[in-house]
Amino acid sequence: xxxxxxxxxxxxxxxxxxxxxxxxxxxxxxxxxxxxxxxxxxxxxxxxxxxxxxxxxxxxxxxxxxxxxxxxxxxxxxxxxxxxxxxxxxxxxxxxxxxxxxxxxxxxxxxxxxxxxxxxxxxxxxxxxxxxxxxxxxxxxxxxxxxxxxxxxxxxxxxxxxxxxxxxxxxxxxxxxxxxxxxxxxxxxxxxxxxxxxxxxxxxxxxxxxxxxxxxxxxxxxxxxxxxxxxxxxxxxxxxxxxxxxxxxxxxxxxxxxxxxxxxxxxxxxxxxxxxxxx
Amino acid sequence: xxxxxxxxxxxxxxxxxxxxxxxxxxxxxxxxxxxxxxxxxxxxxxxxxxxxxxxxxxxxxxxxxxxxxxxxxxxxxxxxxxxxxxxxxxxx
Numbered sequence: 001x002x003x004x005x006x007x008x009x010x011x012x013x014x015x016x017x018x019x020x021x022x023x024x025x026x027x028x029x030x031x032x033x034x035x036x037x038x039x040x041x042x043x044x045x046x047x048x049x050x051x052x053x054x055x056x057x058x059x060x061x062x063x064x065x066x067x068x069x070x071x072x073x074x075x076x077x078x079x080x081x082x083x084x085x086x087x088x089x090x091x092x093x094x095x096x097x098x099x100x101x102x103x104x105x106x107x108x109x110x111x112x113x114x115x116x117x118x119x120x121x122x123x124x125x126x127x128x129x130x131x132x133x134x135x136x137x138x139x140x141x142x143x144x145x146x147x148x149x150x151x152x153x154x155x156x157x158x159x160x161x162x163x164x165x166x167x168x169x170x171x172x173x174x175x176x177x178x179x180x181x182x183x184x185x186x187x188x189x190x191x192x193x194x195x196x197x198x199x200x201x202x203x204x205x206x207x208x209x210x211x212x213x214x215x216x217x218x219x220x221x222x223x224x225x226x227x228x229x230x231x232x233x234x235x236x237x238x239x240x241x242x243x244x245x246x247x248x249x250x251x252x253x254x255x256x257x258x259x260x261x262x263x264x265x266x267x268x269x270x271x272x273x274x275x276x277x278x279x
Numbered sequence: 280x281x282x283x284x285x286x287x288x289x290x291x292x293x294x295x296x297x298x299x300x301x302x303x304x305x306x307x308x309x310x311x312x313x314x315x316x317x318x319x320x321x322x323x324x325x326x327x328x329x330x331x332x333x334x335x336x337x338x339x340x341x342x343x344x345x346x347x348x349x350x351x352x353x354x355x356x357x358x359x360x361x362x363x364x365x366x367x368x369x370x371x
Contacts, residue, residue, distance in 0.1 A: 004304060006358045018357060023309040023334070028356020036353065178317070180353040218311045 024218020074104030299347030310334030
C-alpha cells in the first residue's frame with residue numbers, strides 16, 4: 001500500500017476530502033464507521049443509496065462514493081421510502097441529524113417506523129442546530145445553554161431511542177462516537193437487516209454546543225462520553241437517559257417484523273391474481 | 280480483581296501480538312487530537328511542524344509499541360491516519 005493513500009479512499013467521492021466539518025466534530029467519525037462497515041460486509045456499493053437531509057451531517061451523502069440524495073429539510077425519510085418502494089433491491093440508508101429527523105421531519109420518522117418501511121436510519125445527535133448557529137432543538141438537554149436559551153433550556157428533550165422503539169422500529173441502538181467498534185458492528189448489522197432500523201449516535205459539537213456548556217474541545221466532549229457512557233444492551237429504552245453524569249448506550253431492540261414493501265408486494269400479487277381470475 | 284489473581288490465557292504463548300506501522304496524511308489533519316488522546320499505547324504525540332491548514336499534525340513517538348489496534352484509524356474524523364501491519368522483511 002502506498003503511503004499517501006487511505007484504505008477507505010475508494011469509498012469516498014473523488015476530490016471531496018477534506019470535508020467541511022469543524023475540528024473535533026464527530027460527523028467524520030460516523031462517515032468513517034459507515035464506510036468501514038461497507039468495506040467489511042463487502043456490499044455492492046451500486047446497491048446502496050445514502051439519503052440525507054439538511055444540517056451539518058447532511059453533507060455526508062456527498063462524500064460517500066455511493067448513489068446519494070441530499071434532500072429538503074426533514075424529508076430524508078420520505079425520499080428514502082420512495083426510493084425503496086421504487087427499487088426494493090436498493091439498501092436505503094438515511095443519515096441525518098436530530099433536528100432534521102425529529103423536529104422538522106418528526107412525523108415522517110414515526111410513521112415510517114410504524115409502517116416498518118425497510119430503511120436504515122442513522123441519526124447524529126449533537127444536541128442543537130449546529131449549522132444555523134446553535135439554536136436549541138428537540139434533543140437539547142434540560143438546563144443546557146445554547147444561543148437561544150441563554151439562561152438554560154427549560155424544555156424536556158426527546159428520548160430518541162424510546163421514541164423509535166415505541167413507534168415500532170425493529171432495531172434500536174444508541175452509541176457515542178467514541179464507541180467506534182460497536183457503532184461499526186451496529187451499522188454492519190442494520191445493513192444486513194430488513195425493517196426499520198434506527199441507530200442514534202451521540203456526536204461531539206465542540207464549536208457550537210460544547211463551548212457554551214464547558215466543553216470547548218472535541219477531546220473534552222469525547223472524555224465526557226468516556227466517563228459517562230454506560231453500556232446496557234437489551235435494556236428498556238424508556239430508561240435510557242442522557243444526563244451529564246450518565247449516557248446509557250447499547251443495543252436496545254433487535255426484532256423481526258414483516259416489512260411494508262414485503263406486505264405491499266404480497267398484496268399486489270394477490271389482487272392481480274384475483275383480477276385475472278375474474279376475467 | 281487484584282492483578283496477581285489474573286489468570287494467564289492458555290494460548291498466550293502461541294498468540295503473537297502484531298506490530299503496526301502508523302501513517303499520517305499530514306495535510307488532511309485538522310488537529311482535533313483524538314488519535315493522540317485515545318491511543319491505548321500512547322504511540323502518538325503532537326508534532327512541532329505546521330501543515331497546510333496551520334495545525335500541528337500527530338507524529339509517531341514510539342513506533343515499536345504499536346499493536347495494530349487501528350483505533351486511531353477508526354476514530355479519525357478526517358481520514359488522515361491509518362495503520363498497516365509492519366513489513367517483516369527482517370523477520371519479526
